Amino acid sequence: MKNKSGRRRRNLNATQKATRNEAAASNANEDRLSKLPNDLLLNILERVDTLDAIRTCILSRQMLKLPTMLSRLYLTFSLKGVLRTNHAVAYVTDNILSTRSPEVTISELKIRFLLLPNDSLIIGRSVARAMATQKVAAAEFEIVTKKRYSLCSSADLLQFGKQFNDLFGACPHAFAGLTSLWLQNMRFGELDIPNILSTCKLLEYLRLSHCDSGVHAVLQVEHDQLVELEVDQGKFERVELICLPKLQRMTYDNWFSSQDPLYFGFVPQLSKLSLIKTRIRSDKTLELSQLLANVPSIDYLRLDFRSEKIWILPECPKLLKPVLNKLQHVNLDHLPEGCDLAWTMFILEAAPSLKELCITVWDHWCIMITNKELRKKYCFCEKADVKWKPYAPDFKHKNLAKLTIYGFQPDDNFMRYIRCVAEHAVNITEISLYDRKVCGRCGDLDPEIKDSVCPSRYPPTAEERKQITEELGLSFVDVVHFRS
Incomplete structure (x- = not known):
């Protein structure tokens, strides 16, 4: 019994000592904080939500006046x-x-x-x-x-x-x-x-x-x-x-x-236009030559297809050049996986000032309607390739410097597309290839959907990446970069 009582007293004393040390450290931290000059304190407080800043100021008498000075x-x-x-x-x-x-x-x-x-x-x-x-x-x-x-x-x-x-x-x-x-x-x-x-x-x-x-x-x-x-x-x-x-x-x-x-x-x-759309059957296919007829000043264009059917019509460069003449940056987001990428070349043909093209290929299941009955009810389109044929097979693009692809997979679709872009964009200096984008919410998907998702084949090792670069051709050695 005596040993147990002694241990209890020692534990109690140790706990009390730890509490005093924590309180002293807290007071010391508070003192150091409140002794800072007001302009520095205000700079810190203005970086957080004002309610949090007020809660902080309540801890110190010297800081109580600061909220009215923010x-x-x-x-x-x-x-x-x-x-x-x-x-x-x-x-x-x-x-x-x-x-x-x-x-x-x-x-x-x-x-x-x-x-x-x-x-x-x-x-x-x-x-x-x-x-x-x-x-x-x-x-x-x-x-x-x-x-x-x-x-x-x-x-x-x-x-x-x-x-x-x-x-x-x-x-x-x-x-x-x-x-x-x-x-x-x-x-x-x-x-x-x-x-x-x-x-x-x-x-x-x-x-x-x-x-x-x-x-x-x-x-x-x-x-x-x-x-x-x-x-x-x-x-x-x-x-x-x-x-x-x-x-x-x-x-x-x-x-x-x-x-x-x-x-x-x-x-x-x-100068900047973003269009995001999940296509249903009654939607009109947009023709940029008509839509942008009065705005030839667009230099940034983002089109997001929400992992569904493409709703842009590839048009003749003669129709598009007057409206895309100043276009310098294009983002094509959430292109459906398996979609032939060749159709995106119509933008290169019609936008001679284009400097950067970024495409994201991703079946993002979080934002997709997967229930067959709901897809039928709301008239969702079935995915289908967009057909494109070059109007000038030998055209050369002199300004495109950078191609970025998210969701790259080492298959014929991507490899053929990269070769095609590089063939026409004669001054390209950088091709950046990324794996699929990551979404934390996709971890909560229905197991049946998870099972249907094809695993990524993005090359993880330097040896595999070197092999892919060699398959693309010798001219790609210094241009292709695999990014994390």
Whole structure:
């Protein structure tokens, strides 16, 4: 018994000593942190979420005043305890903006919040007051609804649209000062989005995710300052870019239309265009010569096929050269595995200024609809090769310097394609070959799907890579690079 009691006392003493040491170390760390100069502390705090920065400042009396001195504020709710942290975002926004000195410029104000009437109103009014009394260089709202789109009915979308309009009407000055706005899961009236754009005069970035004005509505966009526009999954019949003198970047993800999804009016600075689409049978095959007839300034083009059927028509270079003449960078993403790659050569024929071509070949099962009944219900196309025949078999491309392939496999399809590109691109200096891209979510796939996935044959050893390079030809020795 005595030995046991002695051991207990020694263990207790050791535990108490360890606790004291930890407390002393914590105090020492706190002292060292609080003794740093304010400008250095602010630099550190502005790199994290503002709620986390405030929690840090509470630990030290000397740091309590720092939140009101931050020039960059980023406030967002947590996915855990959404309602509680959304209330906190509203409270902290109001508290910080109402107590800070007007002399300290807010260089960045980013607020991501749930569209809940009381919280939203607090945020909107506090931001409006700040814009009226303080210097705010850049302000961003990301407004999220309490339901994900997949769970939303038409009535939900209309309700969320109304809630936004109520907030917008109550706090117009907050929106008038925004430089960036991202709206999700809302259905508007025909004039609502034009009204938003006319009020948000400083807006440089607008993203609409699962937003529309009713199925098959036409969205007309006019704005003097907008630099970037993204439309995700909207059920618009068409998006018409009427007059956007400063627009440089446009992204359209998965349109729902049997005609050209975009109309380009006055967009003299548009240089980057991204189109993402999962094709169904009723979709029109896009002809770039028609789609881009008014925008010959495109220098970057990204086409993402979502591992499904190709929805671009390879066209005659005589038709395409006028619109692709300035094109310098092309990304072709999620080309379906097994697809003959030769059709992509039509871009080389029609884009004499092209410097870099990047293709990704990948059956990305996470984003694909694999259920046969669902594919039939939603009219998904079956994969098929796109036919291409060179209009000028001996054409030479003098500017292409780099070809990048993700998902390379040492089969005839890839080997033949690389030889074909190198034959026509006479000044190519780098061909970079990567294995398939990796997605963490693909590990959770149904076992039946996993079993049907062909294992990668990307060459793992230097000897195998050397052999592939030799098979391509002697001229490839210094050009081909196998990348990790």
